[in-house]
Amino acid sequence: xxxxxxxxxxxIVNPSYLSGAFLSVAVAVLSLVLATVxxxxxxxxxxxxxxVAQGAAGLYTWFFRAIPALLVLLIIWNALPQLFPxxxxxxxxxxxxxxxxxxxxxxxxxxxxxxxxxLSVDEGQALAGRALGMSPAKVMLKVILPQAIRIALPPxxxxxxxxxxxxxxxSVISLQELLTTAQVGVNITFRYAEYYAAAIxxxxxxVSLLTLVQSQVEKKFxxxxxxxxxxxxxxxxxxxxxxx
Amino acid sequence: xxxxxxxxxxxxxxxxxxxxxxxxxxxxxxxxxxxxGQVKAVLGPSGSGKSTMLRLxxxxxxxxxxEILLHGRRIGVRDGRAxxxxxxxxxxxxxxxxxxNIGMVFQxxxxxxxxxxxxxxxxxxxxxxxxxxxxxxxQAMAMLASVGLSHRSGHFPSELSGGQQQRVAIARxxxxxxxxxxxxxxxxxxxxxxxxxxxxxxxxxxNDGMTMIVVTHEVRFARRVADxxxxxDGGVIVEQAxxxxxxxxxxxxxxxxxxxxxx
Ligand SMILES: Nc1ncnc2c1ncn2[C@@H]1O[C@H](COP(=O)(O)OP(=O)(O)OP(=O)(O)O)[C@@H](O)[C@H]1O
Ligand SMILES: [Mg+2]
Numbered sequence: 001x002x003x004x005x006x007x008x009x010x011x012i013v014n015p016s017y018l019s020g021a022f023l024s025v026a027v028a029v030l031s032l033v034l035a036t037v038x039x040x041x042x043x044x045x046x047x048x049x050x051x052v053a054q055g056a057a058g059l060y061t062w063f064f065r066a067i068p069a070l071l072v073l074l075i076i077w078n079a080l081p082q083l084f085p086x087x088x089x090x091x092x093x094x095x096x097x098x099x100x101x102x103x104x105x106x107x108x109x110x111x112x113x114x115x116x117x118x119l120s121v122d123e124g125q126a127l128a129g130r131a132l133g134m135s136p137a138k139v140m141l142k143v144i145l146p147q148a149i150r151i152a153l154p155p156x157x158x159x160x161x162x163x164x165x166x167x168x169x170x171s172v173i174s175l176q177e178l179l180t181t182a183q184v185g186v187n188i189t190f191r192y193a194e195y196y197a198a199a200i201x202x203x204x205x206x207v208s209l210l211t212l213v214q215s216q217v218e219k220k221f222x223x224x225x226x227x228x229x230x231x232x233x234x235x236x237x238x239x240x241x242x243x244x
Numbered sequence: 245x246x247x248x249x250x251x252x253x254x255x256x257x258x259x260x261x262x263x264x265x266x267x268x269x270x271x272x273x274x275x276x277x278x279x280x281g282q283v284k285a286v287l288g289p290s291g292s293g294k295s296t297m298l299r300l301x302x303x304x305x306x307x308x309x310x311e312i313l314l315h316g317r318r319i320g321v322r323d324g325r326a327x328x329x330x331x332x333x334x335x336x337x338x339x340x341x342x343x344x345n346i347g348m349v350f351q352x353x354x355x356x357x358x359x360x361x362x363x364x365x366x367x368x369x370x371x372x373x374x375x376x377x378x379x380x381x382x383q384a385m386a387m388l389a390s391v392g393l394s395h396r397s398g399h400f401p402s403e404l405s406g407g408q409q410q411r412v413a414i415a416r417x418x419x420x421x422x423x424x425x426x427x428x429x430x431x432x433x434x435x436x437x438x439x440x441x442x443x444x445x446x447x448x449x450x451n452d453g454m455t456m457i458v459v460t461h462e463v464r465f466a467r468r469v470a471d472x473x474x475x476x477d478g479g480v481i482v483e484q485a486x487x488x489x490x491x492x493x494x495x496x497x498x499x500x501x502x503x504x505x506x507x
Contacts, residue, residue: 128354128413131302132368132420133344136336142371146358223358223400 003193011185011198020181021202027099027170027177028163032110032156034103039110046115057111064108070169073101077173098170098177102163109159117152118144150221157214161207178202253316254279255455256301256346256424261310263296270296272479273310278424278457283450285466285487286459288476289502294459295351297476298426301457302348306333314345314423344372347422351429353409355401361388361412362397368420387415391445407438411445418449425449427458443469463506467491475499 011017038060045057064072077097081087121144129139168179176184182199186192254277263271270293278284288294299305301312303320311318311331319342321331334342356364365384369375375383388397391411401409410430417425430446431439443465450456450469459476460466466473466487473490475483475498483490483499494500 122354124350124352124354125356127304128348128350128356128416129367130304130336130340131343131346131348131350132416133340133372134368135340138371142367143356147356150358221358224403225360225398225400 001193003197004191007189007191008194008197011182011195012201014185014198016176016181016185017178017198017202020176020178021206023095023175024164024167024177024179025206027095027102027167027175028160030099031101031103031106031163031167032160034099035106035110035159036114036156038104038107039114042107042111043115043118046111047118061108061111064105067105069102069105069166070172072105073098073169073173076101094170094173094175097173098167098175102166102170106159106163106166110156113152113155113159114148117148120151121147146221150218153214153218153221157210160214161210164203164206164210252279253313255282255315256457257311257313257316258297258301259311259313261297261300261312262308263293263300263305264308270479271300271307271310274476274479274481276301276474276481278455280455281453282472283454283456283458283470284472284474285470286457286474286476287461287463287466287502287506288459288474292477293479294476295428298348298428298457298459302346302426303339303343304348314342340372344420345423347417347420347425349410349413349417349425349427349430351432353401353406353413353433355409355413355416357401360398360400361393361404361408364401364412365416365419368416372420383419384415387419388412390418391415392441405438406434407441410434410442414442414445414449418454424455424457427456427460429459429461431460431462461506463491475502477502 042057042060045053046061048054048057077094081092086092125143125147126139129143134142167175167177170177171180171183174180178199182195185195189195256276256278258274258276261271261274261276262269274297276297286294286297296305300307303312306320312320318331320339321333333339355361356367359367362381362384365387366377366380369380369383370377385394385397388394391414393408393411393415396404396408396412401412404412414430427446431442434442439462443462446456446458446465447469458466458470468487470487472484473487474481475490475494475496477498483494483496485495490499491503494503
């Protein structure tokens with residue numbers, strides 16, 4: 001059997017691949033958002049002075065770092081609805097189960113990234129904010145977080161790419177994400193090479209776009225006047241410069 | 245209380261201040277007063293607790309014992325006492341409000357690296373005093389002008405020299421209109437050629453009547469600008485006198501010893 005370029009190209013433009021890719025990215029985005037929110041709370045707990053908060057946050061990290069994401073997905077999709085009737089209703093779709101499952105697992109890892117980012121901000125920063133009379137919330141929001149985000153961005157980008165790939169785990173709870181789409185096609189046609197190649201192309205495109213977005217976002221966190229003053233016309237380039 | 249001849253209470257006073265870190269007794273009953281418009285220079289060997297004293301005065305850390313008074317009113321604690329007789333420290337949110345009246349300038353500037361010079365100066369106005377962006381910007385620009393940095397307002401800290409950064413930091417503290425400004429070795433982290441521009445700004449502040457406590461190793465600055473010079477050693481104030489007296493005719497052996505090292 002030869003590689004059939006026709007089949008391959010057909011799959012590339014196949015809408016089901018596109019919707020699979022979209023589902024993969026959507027699950028990754030939502031679970032990253034969830035993971036960041038939970039992870040931030042857990043990170044605050046771990047850096048808190050309260051023993052109870054430290055303990056609870058430590059427990060969360062310990063638990064979800066140990067349990068395989070696949071198992072968490074199976075529990076959320078199969079076990080929890082048996083225990084809680086609300087989860088047997090229509091709204092509880094594989095998509096929701098997938099992003100919650102991946103989100104709570106990912107939160108344990110995001111917590112570590114956020115914690116070390118928060119800790120890496122110089123102590124003098126909070127001190128200066130407090131000395132100005134800023135409330136603890138304002139110090140966190142206006143002083144610590146912008147600096148911590150810059151530090152957390154690159155590792156978060158890695159986690160995000162990881163999540164796009166981990167979204168394929170959701171095939172076990174019958175989410176039609178990218179890899180499942182390929183697998184379904186293969187099961188019918190047995191054209192492994194063409195269908196998997198199409199999946200590869202999609203993953204490559206997704207991750208390339210993400211990398212691009214990430215570098216754009218990181219540029220926003222370069223704190224120099226040159227990157228900010230784009231809006232202002234520069235005297236050298238505005239009007240008729242000598243060299244223009 | 246309203247009699248004209250009632251004694252004016254000091255802007256800031258410290259009474260029997262104590263601070264321990266683990267088994268280290270860093271402040272051992274500090275007594276300190278500063279009156280309106282006064283400039284006090286604090287000298288002392290490394291590790292003697294000068295920075296600790298300033299941090300406590302600025303309510304950035306709780307004292308283990310003793311009192312801090314602003315215009316004669318005790319700050320940093322609740323009215324009333326805990327059952328054991330000890331004062332109860334205010335929660336951080338309440339402390340934040342009391343800190344507005346006390347400005348602080350740090351050795352390492354501690355400017356916010358993600359904000360331009362102007363935004364650094366504005367942040368206290370917008371986020372603490374709730375002043376509208378436009379007004380805050382105007383005030384910040386005026387303050388930057390007063391430290392000679394109008395032309396650097398859009399620059400970020402990483403694009404400024406140490407001396408410029410410290411002048412922004414002074415503007416940031418000053419724009420809050422504090423009753424007293426605390427300086428913790430403001431020129432120690434600077435290259436020698438940049439020390440002068442910062443000291444000049446501080447001197448003109450002093451001339452404008454700002455109440456200032458300056459921990460410093462700059463003996464010449466202390467002699468020329470300070471109304472009173474203090475030797476801090478071993479967690480207490482050892483000697484306190486007018487500059488000429490302090491440098492030319494110190495009363496304590498420890499002061500003589502200290503001065504022989506720095507001269
Ligand atoms: N947060 C802290 N935890 C534990 N020990 C501390 C802390 N801050 C200060 N110390 C200790 O307290 C003592 C006094 O420190 P401090 O920084 O107040 O001295 P200093 O007079 O400002 O010295 P320098 O001239 O070096 O700045 C030092 O021995 C220091 O190790
Ligand atoms: Mg010090």
